[in-house]
């Protein structure tokens with residue numbers, strides 16, 4: 001029996017209490033609509049993103065210590081347009097070195113915000129961020145090597161919606177906060193005083209940090225939102241440190257219209273979608289015929305291992321939509337969305353192989369104790385090498401189409417590549433589900449090979465390389481990451 005199988009049978013989830021979850025049951029809160037900064041019609045001066053320590057009430061009446069970006073928790077929703085260049089000032093007001101990475105953006109390595117673009121406390125990092133890609137939902141988060149997990153968990157994350165001419169004129173709901181909502185899903189732990197906590201033990205370390213309370217846009221779930229009749233658009237980010245979430249609707253299938261890197265070829269109906277940390281999906285909910293419908297998070301859909309979590313519940317209501325007397329978006333469910341043919345593996349001129357590994361004999365309890373000061377060098381690795389800031393692992397030629405083959409031998413990991421969108425050729429040895437067949441920058445890896453077809457169009461020099469890594473943030477911090485250049 002390997003370590004993971006042992007933990008499964010020992011029911012490690014039982015050590016987590018359902019304290020926070022009980023609070024969540026006492027009454028549904030309103031969905032917080034994250035303040036949006038809409039830059040699609042132009043930018044005046046520079047955009048300041050102030051990273052600051054803050055306090056935030058997740059809805060249980062208790063003040064928690066958090067980080068925020070222009071807010072008390074998380075950052076604004078930035079709405080930008082293809083063709084713009086964003087002059088950003090990232091001001092580090094937290095008492096620690098940090099970085100801010102633009103996850104999903106097709107941008108050069110020196111403005112990518114990875115671990116090499118550290119911002120000292122009190123300093124400002126001022127990249128000019130070019131937005132060259134198609135409409136897509138992206139995000140930004142701390143990427144400080146060894147501290148990404150803690151800083152992101154505490155609140156250094158936000159959403160960036162890229163629009164383009166086609167998306168702005170598309171016949172889709174797009175009135176923010178009315179029929180178009182951005183949802184940031186996270187799991188949190190709260191201590192007995194009701195404050196958000198981040199407590200790692202050796203036993204849970206292997207899986208990364210998992211809380212027992214679902215939080216939507218910084219409010220403990222379930223949350224409710226009144227919406228007009230018509231189609232409602234939900235743009236969803238899984239911003240958990242480590243937890244996969246299986247999403248479904250209480251009534252009817254999910255109508256999926258977009259994945260990480262843009263619109264799907266056509267709307268895909270799915271009973272449920274499995275979202276790894278870092279993934280984004282956009283769905284439409286038809287509120288013409290229904291008075292109410294609920295977006296649910298199913299943990300059992302993500303594997304029996306999760307059964308003891310979320311206060312012992314298998315299903316947790318994330319967001320309940322209730323229809324009001326207004327008429328909203330009157331269009332119908334779209335069929336065709338984008339021109340997107342199937343990926344052709346014959347296009348590839350290079351194939352690379354990445355094997356993710358965890359050292360089952362490592363002293364994870366000791367590692368968890370020292371967590372934050374020490375990133376567990378050698379416990380986790382890719383191709384036998386734990387992440388090293390001063391080692392370039394791969395050199396990619398700009399414009400080449402490549403196949404990246406990824407494997408692992410223990411548990412489900414979400415693999416991410418910077419600076420690109422890719423297409424999934426196979427996921428865990430099988431074709432990906434229909435909703436994952438469009439543009440992606442995340443792929444699930446467990447048994448069997450996961451293969452992606454990818455091309456890099458921007459430079460990443462040796463002093464500012466791109467990263468590829470597991471997006472379980474504790475694994476990333478612990479060394480399951482590598483660096484590559486593009487030239």
Ligand code: C2O
Nearest residue numbers: 101103278416467
């Ligand atoms: Cu969302 Cu390298 O990260």
Ligand code: CU
Nearest residue numbers: 102103104418
């Ligand atoms: Cu990224």
Ligand code: CU
Nearest residue numbers: 413470472475
């Ligand atoms: Cu991992």
